[in-house]
Amino acid sequence: MADFEPRIVAFLCHWCTYTGADLAGTTRQQYPPNIRIIHLMCSGAVDSIYVLKALIDGADGVLIGGCHPGDCHYQTGNYKARRRVAILKGILEQMGFTEHRIWLKWISASEGKLFADTVTKMVDDLKKMGPNPMKQLWNA
Amino acid sequence: MAQGKKRGDKGSALVVGAGIAGMQSALLLAETGTKVFLLEQGPAIGGYFPLLDKTFPTNSCGVCFMSPTPPAFCPIYECHLHDHIELLPYSEVVGVEGEGGDFKVTVVRKPRFVDPKRCTLCEACIKVCPVEVEREFGGGLEKRKAIYLPYPQAIPHSLVIDPKTCTRCGECVKVCNPGAIDLDMKEEEEEIEVGAILLGFGFEPFIAQRKGEYGFGRYENVMTSIQFERLLSTSSPTQGLPIRISDGKKMERIAFIQCVGSRDPSCGQDHCSTICCMYATKQAMIAKDRSPNLGVTFFYMDIRPMGKDYERYYERAKTEYGIEYVRSAISSIKELRQTKNLLITYVKEDGTFEEREYDAVVLSLGFTPPQTIKDLAKKMGLQLTPQGFCQTDEFNPAQTSVNGIFVGGAFRGPRDIPETVVEGSSAAAIAASFLSPNRLPQSPKEYPMEGALGEEIPKIGVFICHCGEELKKNLSLFDLILGTKLLREVILVEEVGLACLPEDLDLIKKRIGEQGLNRIVLAGCSHREIRGAMEEMAKGMGFNPYLIEYANIREQCAFVHENYPKLATEKAMALIRMAVERARRSQPIQKGKQKIDKKGLVIGGGLAGMTASLQLAQQGYEVHLVEKEKELGGNLKESFYTLRGSNPRELLEQLTKQVGNHDSIHLYYEAEVIGFEKNNGHYRTKIRHQNVGDSTLREEKILDHGVLILATGGKEITPKEYLYGEDSRVITQRQLEKMIHLEDEGLKDVHSMVMIQCVGSRDEEHPYCSRICCGHAVKNALKLKETFPDMNIYVLYRDVRTYGFYETYYHQARGKGVIFIRYDLENKPQVALQDGRFRVSLFDPAMNSPITLSADCVVLSTGVEPNDHRELAKICDVDLNPDGFFMEANPKSAPLDSVDRGKFFCGLCHSPNFIEDVISQGNAVAARGAALLSKEAVEEKAYLAYVIKRLCCGCGLCVTVCPYGARVINEEEGKAEVIGSLCQGCGSCVIACRNAASQQRNFEKELNLAALDAVID
Known part of the structure; x- marks a missing residue:
């Protein structure tokens, strides 16, 4: 298990978190390369299907990044994301799947460091958690 | 000095100072079709905005919303990208000739020594630069090199060399791969012809060393508020935690000292x-959020x-936060x-001394006008106030003393961001009216017709940019x-060196052309850089352009995974794979256009409504002005003189005349709004009003318009205490103002008055x-003291809030013997x-004992409440805040806008304000409206x-979730539709739809899922 490298899929909103991830780059904040970023216009446009599909296909974690509460450029998209993720976590928990693989984080365009730290922490946590059990199911 | 060139015309405008006011003015003018030169003396535009990580009163970042067209990205970027705005960063105005309508401005472009077009921000030069100096950004909390990036998001996004500290050692030139550095760059002079100049000079913080007794510069843990602001930014050296820079100790108790360089x-x-x-x-709140056990004390006057x-x-x-406020004077x-x-000794309100120890002290610096503009002000012939701010007429707040030069924001006096945004807009409105006779139409750029590439089988060309060997x-x-x-x-993969060149x-x-490519993937820097x-x-x-996809392998890959070359390459491959999968499915997008009904509807004919109507009309738009009373004027009719000494009666007379006589303003009296609907992006309002000819007849009328301005006003609160209504000698400030104006006989017998x-x-x-x-109380007290110098006037207050320059009048009043006594909400005065006389008893904290005053007259300084707008808000589909004022889209950056595009608020229905600020608001909404019209x-x-009609069941879920009202159900078909001009593309409706009937262009679910497949492999 020592060389387990978790795979993370991230859905980032255009205005805040994606830009924050760019800022992490311009300021050279280092974080592990386990993350694959998908660009969407708003965290409110992250369908539960995307998250479920990512997990079923074997991603070890899913990160959803949006603007801080009150800062959504589409008024309320991040609140919609928050409610959706809360429900989704509940359902996954019911199915015996830990909710800790789904992270919803508010990271603004000026928080490059926070973005890097978030990814670093998430990779660490997922390493402790081990691979996504669904992946093993497929492999079996 | 290089050869000068000549540009501009009489219809264009120069905005000097690219802070919040300047950017707002520039953006609005540009939106109304004016060519704008936006000049900034520093190497990057933005003013103080980039320093602010969080803003009050929402503690969110928020300022990035500032833009004429929501959703905005960031005003700095918007200015950078706008077709009609030309940035002149790192420049200075050295001469102004001519007069309003025809200025010739000489501008010096200072050398950056780095070519922004070639600089890739690899920062190799920063590593080798031997010179280290204090970084200006954040008040010198950190260090920077002689070659530096002003701040990470700076626009222009390029490094700059500071000539004052650069030793010209040439190390940077050697390591610069793209050859962007030229140490022999010279300054260039050019002449720009413009019709109007807008000043957004902003402010400077007070120099803390001038108050030597607070120890700034001597004691290492005394910081300025600018430094503390920077410290709390998540990108600061302490990552936003309140930690002492000097020794890394976590702060446990900090003190804020207020009014350092203010009221002094x-x-x-x-x-x-x-x-x-x-x-x-x-x-203090942010610091406590970051470090909950932090003790915070404020030492303050009011x-x-x-x-x-x-x-x-x-x-x-x-x-909630347990922040302690101590009314005191620092000893x-x-x-x-x-x-x-630090050991602080202070005198409390009752005169006793106390001592307390703190880990750090923050000095809340006041503001001064920028010191560097004095020469320029002289050259322009500007009149300044004694404090050095820009002098303006109270009833024409955006007009300076020079015709054709306008001003907004903190150069008029210290103000917060919402007021700055309002005044920046207001200055833009006045400038736009001023320029309108000379304005040349800005023709949009013409592009060749597009081929039908979307229908062809995808032929994808992938270009991988190595960013000048950097990647x-x-x-x-x-x-x-x-x-x-x-x-x-x-069908094609090619390596390129610098795709931005x-x-x-x-x-x-x-x-x-050669390969007949119909989709492009560019792998390199972020799409925000290269797009x-x-x-x-x-x-x-x-x-x-929507057939181009971007794979962000620089900012989100190469730059952040320097220690993992193999895994980083794998990741870059996944990102390119994703971009290719997206490109295979992407379709060309033709942006639709919605015609605009070039008319405005203003509801409310008070000061705000009249100002807005007149301004819109002067810019050439037809305006319907709806007033509920028989005549115009609103609250302005009850105002007789102002604190600054202007005459509101003249303003009222002049405005009503101008509004009444303007051909493009249609007036409706005794009118009410009875219906409102959105009609394909336009608005249609139904009103009922009085027939002009026959006073018994009410008639209904339907008005079409593109912009709705609500200026429905507010009113004086009717007091319920202090014997008001029981004794006729208990009056309100407004009644007193009228009595003073009419020289009421009764005032002669008043020997003692309590306010x-x-x-x-x-x-x-x-x-x-x-x-x-x-301000109202001070105004009346001063006026009374003029006529009746012997009258005893007591003002019982909780905090005296004579902000800005009103403070000087408060001083005057105290000088003239008006006595101010403080009381607490828990210990209200008893009347x-x-x-036959009044006995007013209260507890005087200065004497630490109860006192009693006798009075012949009690004057109540009553507050302002909004008129009852609940019905109107429902009809027009706008929100109210808990106090009944209209609620803005964003309190900082869009203070007068509703969430829906084209609806605005101004005047007392927005918030209580002085006449001057209401005029600015009226002008500002006109500017915002004109930007649309x-x-x-x-x-x-x-x-x-968009909606795939075949799949739509007409359930209406998408209508409910759309925050912009851009969704409607077509009743005939029973299917949902999108109003293109209102849709902002957030994708909420796509997720809400159960049948996948709702989709978003180039973010279709299928496309996102394909992207997901591609990255998971």
């Missing part, structure tokens, strides 16, 4: 800096949170030798090219500050009748939602 004639700063109470409270929703914020700071600050802690350090380009060649429908863009262009250049290139050759502040303000029923009552059509956003 001893250092020539007799004005109140207006915003320090709020920004310091914000800093707390002045008088803006919209600020009082609640202050209450929250006290009750001394001493540094303790061992701990470097090769960490990624194996060889592997990437090899891997990309295997992807489906990719014309040479490489030409190469891409050539390849598109502009790529799209311009694509449009120029009739290639739909009680905050009646119906800052209490449970009205938990907000009405802002104007302190009783005894032998000036266009023949609104261009729709690119990534619109």
Whole structure:
């Protein structure tokens, strides 16, 4: 298990978190390369299907990044994301799947460091958690 | 000096100073079709905005919303990208000739020594630069090199060399791969011809060393508020945690000292800096969020949170955050030798001394006008106030003393961001009216017709940019090219050096032609960097720019995974694979256009409504003005003189005449709004009003318009206490004003008058500050003292909130013998009748004992409440805040806008305000409205939602979730539809739809899922 490298899929909103991830780059904040970023216009446009599909296909974690509460450029998209993720976590928990693989984080365009730290922490946590059990199911 | 060139014309405008006011003015003028030169003396535009991580009263970042067309990205970027704005960063105005309507401005462009077009921000030069100096950004908290990036998001996004500290050692030139550095760059002079000049000079913080007794510069743990603001930014050296920079100790107790360089004639700063109470409270709250056990004490004279929703914020700071506010005067600050802690000795309100120890002290600096502009002001012939701010007429706040030069924001006096945004807009409105006779139509750029590329089978060309060898350090380009060649429908993979430069863009262009490419993937830097250049290139050759996909392998890969070259290459491959999968499915987008009904509807004919109507009409738009009374004027009719000495009667007379006589303004009296509907992006309002000919007849009328301005006003709160209504000698300030104006005989017999502040303000029923009552009381007291110098006037207050320059009048009043006594909400004054006179008893904290005053007249400084707008808000579909004022889209950056595009608020229905500020608001909404109306059509956003009708069941879920009202159900078909001009492309409706009938262009679910498949492999 020592060389387990978790795979993370991230859905980032255009205005805040994606830009924050760019800022992490311009300021050279280092974080592990386990993350694959998908660009969407708003965290409110992250369908539960995307998250479920990512997990079923074997991603070890899913990160959803949006603007801080009150800062959504589409008024309320991040609140919609928050409610959706809360429900989704509940359902996954019911199915015996830990909710800790789904992270919803508010990271603004000026928080490059926070973005890097978030990814670093998430990779660490997922390493402790081990691979996504669904992946093993497929492999079996 | 290089040869000068000549540009501009009489219809264009120069905005000097690219801070918040300047950017707002520039953006609005540009939106109304004016060519704008935006000049900034520093190397990057933005003013103080980039320093602010969080803003009050929401503690969110928020300022990035500032833009004429929501959703905005960031005003700095918007200015950078706008077709009609030309940035002149790192420049100075050295001469102004000519007069209003025809200025010739000489501008010096200072040398950056770095070519922004070639600089890739690899920062190799920064590593080798031997010179280290204090970084200006953040008040010198950190260090920078002589070659530096002003701040990470700076626009222009390029390094700059500071000539004052550069030793010209040439090390940077040697390591610069793209050859962007030229140490022999010379300054250039050019002449610009413009019709109007707008000043957005902003402010400078007070120099803390001037108050030597506070120890700034001597004691290492005394910081300025600018430094503390920077410290709390998540990108600061302490990552936003309140930790002492000097020794890394976690702060446990900190003190804020208010009014450093404010309300202090001893250092020539007799004005109140207006915003320090709020920004310091914000800093304290953020610090406590980051470090919950932090103890925070404020040492202050009066707390002045008088803006919209600020009082609640202050209450929250006290009750929820446990921040302690101590009304006191600082006696001394001493540094303790061992701990470097600070010992503060202070005098409390009752005259007793106390001592306390703190880990750090923050000085809440006041504001001064920028010192560097004095010469320029002289050259322009500007009149300045004694404090050095710009002098303006009270009733024409955006007009300076020189015709054709306008002003907004903090150069008029210290103000917060919402006021700055309002005034920046207001200056834009006045400038636009001034320029309108000379304005040349700005013709949009013409592009060739686009081919029908979307229908062809995808032929994808992938260009991998190594950013001047920079990406090769960490990624194996060889592997990437090899891997990309295997992807489906990719027919060309090519490496380019710097895709942002014309040479490489030409190469891409050539390849598109040669190979018949119909989709492009650019792997390199973030799309935010390269998109502009790529799209311009694509449009120029009739290639739909939405057929270009970007793989961000620089900022989100190579730059952040320097220690993992192999995994980083793998990741870059996944990102390219995703971009290719998206490209295979992407479709060309033609942005739709919605025609605009070029008319405005203004509801409310008071000061705000009349100002807005007149301004819109002067810019050439037809305006319907709807008034509920028989005549225009509103609250202005009850105003007789102002604190600054202007005559509101003249203003009223002049405005009603101008509005009444203007051909483009249609007036409706005794009118009410009975219906409102959105009609394909236009608005249609039904009103019922009085027939002009026959007074018994009410008639209904339907008005079409593109902009709705609500200016429905407010009213004086009717007091319920202090014997008001029981004794005729208990009156309100407004009644007193009228009595003074009419020279009422009754005033002669008044020997003693007691004024009680905050009646119906800052209490449970009205938990907000009405802002104007302190000024109102001071105004009337001063006027009375003029006529009756012997009259005893007592003002019973909770905090005196004579902000800005009103502070000087408060001083005057005290000088003339008006006595101010403080009371607490828990210990309100008691008014009783005894032998025909009033006995007012209260507890005087200065004497620490109860006192009794006798009075012949009690004057209540009553607050302002909005008129009852509940019905109207429902009809027009706008929101009210808990106090009944209209709720803005964003309190900082869009203070007068509703969430829906084209609906605005101004005047007392927005918040309590002085006449001057109401005029600014009226002008500002006109500017915001004109920015919409000036266009023949609104261009729709690119990534619109659309409905696959075949799948739609008409359930209406998408209608409910749309925050912009851009969704309707077509009743005939029973299917949902999208109103293109309102849709902002957030994608909420796509997720809400159960049948996948709702989709978003180039973000279709299928496309996102394909992207997901591609990255998971």
